[in-house]
Amino acid sequence: MPKLKTAIVDDHPIVIEGLKSLLSNETNLKIVGGFYSGEALLSYLxxxxxxxxxxxxxxxxMNGIELCQKIKAVSLTTCILILSNHTERSIIMQAIQNGASGYLLKNSSIEELRHCIIEAVNGQICYSREVMEIISRPSKNELLGSPRLTRREKEILALIAAGKTSQVIGQELFLSPLTVDTHRKNLIQKFGVKNVAELIMVAVQQQIL
Known part of the structure; x- marks a missing residue:
């Protein structure tokens, strides 16, 4: 069986060297290169x-999630496994949505990595044990359920999602821009998000928009 031509992409030379030596004895892999940037990998591809x-x-x-998309655009058959220290559930899910076949934390064992490589190459989505635990925990928004919105808040949320400013929303609803801003702040607070972009994203996820 031909060995899998494998590349390692990481901004730390020591991580690349460590992985190379860890994987040098794997019978199913051939490490063809280590790359410190997305551009270097893409030009090799x-x-x-x-x-x-x-x-x-x-x-x-560039971030690895963006790079996943670019790799898949150039080579759909290439298998991508994320090896990262990022433990945010949203990042894990985004990576998979953008074409990664698996996600492991950098503290995973070589056995976990071996197992995930085999799974991924066979077309499965795989995660290290710790990542599985992160994914299976409900997110804060799911635990809280959807916030209860007044009719006015729903109207304003829809107009914010349409990209309208407080000024324009105020004119359409016969409210002062200050009142609209207060509603906007209340919505951000109710949904437990940091900004309008997150507000819209969560409202869409919860099928309020």
């Missing part, structure tokens, strides 16, 4: 085929 990429989320020129 222009002229070389890769079966497997072990990819970090934090890179100097």
């Amino acid at each position: 222009d002229s070389h085929a890769l079966d497997l990429i072990l990819l970090d989320i934090t890179l100097p020129d």
Whole structure:
């Protein structure tokens, strides 16, 4: 069976070297290169085929999630496994949505990595044990359930989602921009989010929009 042509992408040379030596005895892998940036990997992919990429989320020129999309656009058959220290559930889910076949934390054992490589190459989505635990925990928004909104808040939320400013919303609803701003702040608070972009995203997830 031909060995899987494998690349490691990480902004820390020591991580790349460590993984290379860890995986050097794997009978099913051939490590063809280590890359410190997304651009370096993409230019290599222009002229070389890769079966497997072990990819970090934090890179100097782009994030790993964005790079997943770019890799898949160039080479749909390349398998991507994320190896990261990021434990946010939303990042894990985004990585998978953007084409990664698995997600492991950097403290995973070599056995977990081996297992995930086999699963991923066979077309499965796989996670390290710790990542499985993170995913299976309900998110804060799911625990809290959907916030109860007044009719006015629903109207304002829909107009915010349509990209309208407080000024324009005020004119449409015959309210002062200050009142609209107060509603906007209340909505952000009710949903437990940091900004309008997150507000819209959560409202869509909860099928309020």
